[in-house]
Amino acid sequence: MATMHDVARLARVSVSTVSYVLTGARPISQATRDKVRAAMAELEYQPHAMARGLASRRSRILGLLLPIDDRGLGATETAFVTGAASAASAAGYHLVLSPVDADDLDGLRRLASQRMLDGALLMEVQLDDDRVAVLREAGVPLVLIGRTGDTTDLSYVDIDFDRTVHDAVAHLVGLGHRRIVYVNHSAATIAEGYGPALRTRDAFAAAMAEHGVEPLMIPAEDSAAGGRAALATAFDRAPDLTAVLAMNERAVFGILGGLAGRGLTVPDDVSVVSMVTSPQVAELATPALTAMTSPGSALGRIAVEALLRHLELDSAPIHQELLPCTLEVRGSSGPPGRPTGDTTGAADAADPEASGTTSKNTARRRAATRRRA
Amino acid sequence: MATMHDVARLARVSVSTVSYVLTGARPISQATRDKVRAAMAELEYQPHAMARGLASRRSRILGLLLPIDDRGLGATETAFVTGAASAASAAGYHLVLSPVDADDLDGLRRLASQRMLDGALLMEVQLDDDRVAVLREAGVPLVLIGRTGDTTDLSYVDIDFDRTVHDAVAHLVGLGHRRIVYVNHSAATIAEGYGPALRTRDAFAAAMAEHGVEPLMIPAEDSAAGGRAALATAFDRAPDLTAVLAMNERAVFGILGGLAGRGLTVPDDVSVVSMVTSPQVAELATPALTAMTSPGSALGRIAVEALLRHLELDSAPIHQELLPCTLEVRGSSGPPGRPTGDTTGAADAADPEASGTTSKNTARRRAATRRRA
């Protein structure tokens, strides 16, 4: 493997000159630069990452700190990770995946003092997250994905839950729904201060108030069974509900199953909209889910770019950005249909070639015929 | 930040002694070791990763080379990634995520010559994968996840597709099914030599032959629509089919939808078993899918451990290991029921509290009553 020395010798210049050609830290004449470039090409020179890192005190490595979770990453988180990785890679940086237990602060401190990370992205941030303080003390620039309660002087990117909920509610209200139930994460999750659950809860209340309708909210465990249970509660509390807005990717499938079990069809009898969902997951349901698509990979990219800006100029202003999920209408939402209590919802008869779109349209048409308003 | 020098001074020993305490490369007396340890603790010393990497020529960084895919990672791949990350982390290594376009061999070469990676894990290996040669030339030890066609001298971990298919078929045949259709990945995917598609295809033919029944195989695009289309073809070719074995996590949901659309219930009319699937995804379906659960995170762990063994001793024997997916019976498989053509499959009447298990059992019981054999 060729070193800078070899290049310098071949180009008949000093090592420092080669370095300057590479980094542009000082002006080098065109002629010399060409010579050096030629030598590098001939020797297939590649700078040694560790040596460069040691000398320059910049590793060009970014850390992605993900809590070593019980249930692994969802599709949204995965998209975030790959988005961040590509962005880092495009900028000539490396992204290391560091699973650190959320409350292993010593481990985190150790990681930070190894001086291997130029900066870090912190995933799954809690409203009150000690990791932030640890990283700051260690002098590691960071960007949060998500938000702590107090965001002063902190860069973050996060989903714009307010706007997302607002748009979702607007979609449903626009279709004519008045009785909308919001299925959130579990009570325990809410209690422990999980930001998205809290923020969407408040946003839902606000959005419903804005439309002058009463908000109904139900927590659900993150599972199909949880969704089913939540649905049962929902029907107890609001037998006349016509739409479900679900924050819970897992529960939503249980809700779908529960509706089918009651002989209710989607979207004719009940519309279902899923929050913060990836298209891949939305497409799995039948009918495909109308969903607020999470900007997973964009979040990753933006977070990395913001972090890099902090590294280039440490005077760079903090970056706080919220991205909304975008509404993608698929087959699971439509105008409210028959009055509730009508429970003759046998599945459509065989129509083997029916695509998602087709069935959506048929459903819509049928529902429209029956519309009460 | 304290350096080794500081520690040495405080402990009144030489720097090299401190180093030996740390690495154990040479014997150090208990007394000295204690002094040094105390000094390190007092100064909160942490070795500087880059310096150590430069001097020792070992970065303690492993690369995870993932193709910069169109559709992102599935649940299985994600589990693999996190499994690998934790294993690396537990061994004191770091895992960098390097998205490299599968045919950007120059980029790969560049990455490898930066000497930043002690070793690499190669994901989504094709039967004939040039990346292997590039990495070998660059002298980067590697472990494949998946297999190339020729695996001489190559370490890999992969799913034991033979056994997985075999077990799945045995499960269905054991329940009494004879007419089983195998839904594979798309024809294009098969044509381009995607290992899992080819291997499962052959394994399915073999397993069916073993039971003396005729194999029927149908390719499907990786989407719900693809699944629906495949199902239609399947019914054309084998109107009497009673079970579907699907290799395609996306298509399987289309198949489920398609069956419901025809008024067929699962598993009473048709059993569905999904191959290489994560529990999380299997639970999304209603009824929950009987599936061959992929050993995603175990694969990641094992791959890392094998790679580390190569790094410690470069004479370490190559590691080739196949892990089967394990059968997890959920609600979508049962004994074959009514004769095909019976199409009165209205969904079960409202039973809001029905859990996956309960409905599975009821289904079983009902189906058993009707069994023909």
Added chain:
DNA sequence: ACGGTTAGTCGAAGCGTTTCGACAGACCGT
């Protein structure tokens, strides 16, 4: 013609480790 910039290059001193050779003692069998 003169100090003052600026462009272009070089040599050397790090950066914080590991590792090699050397060496002093202790301990061995003979």
Added chain:
DNA sequence: ACGGTCTGTCGAAACGCTTCGACTAACCGT
């Protein structure tokens, strides 16, 4: 009492780069 092997420690030389200070030559306005 004698070479020989171990144990424990040290100093110094890498590892391959960046960066600082210094120097030369050219160019500026006056």
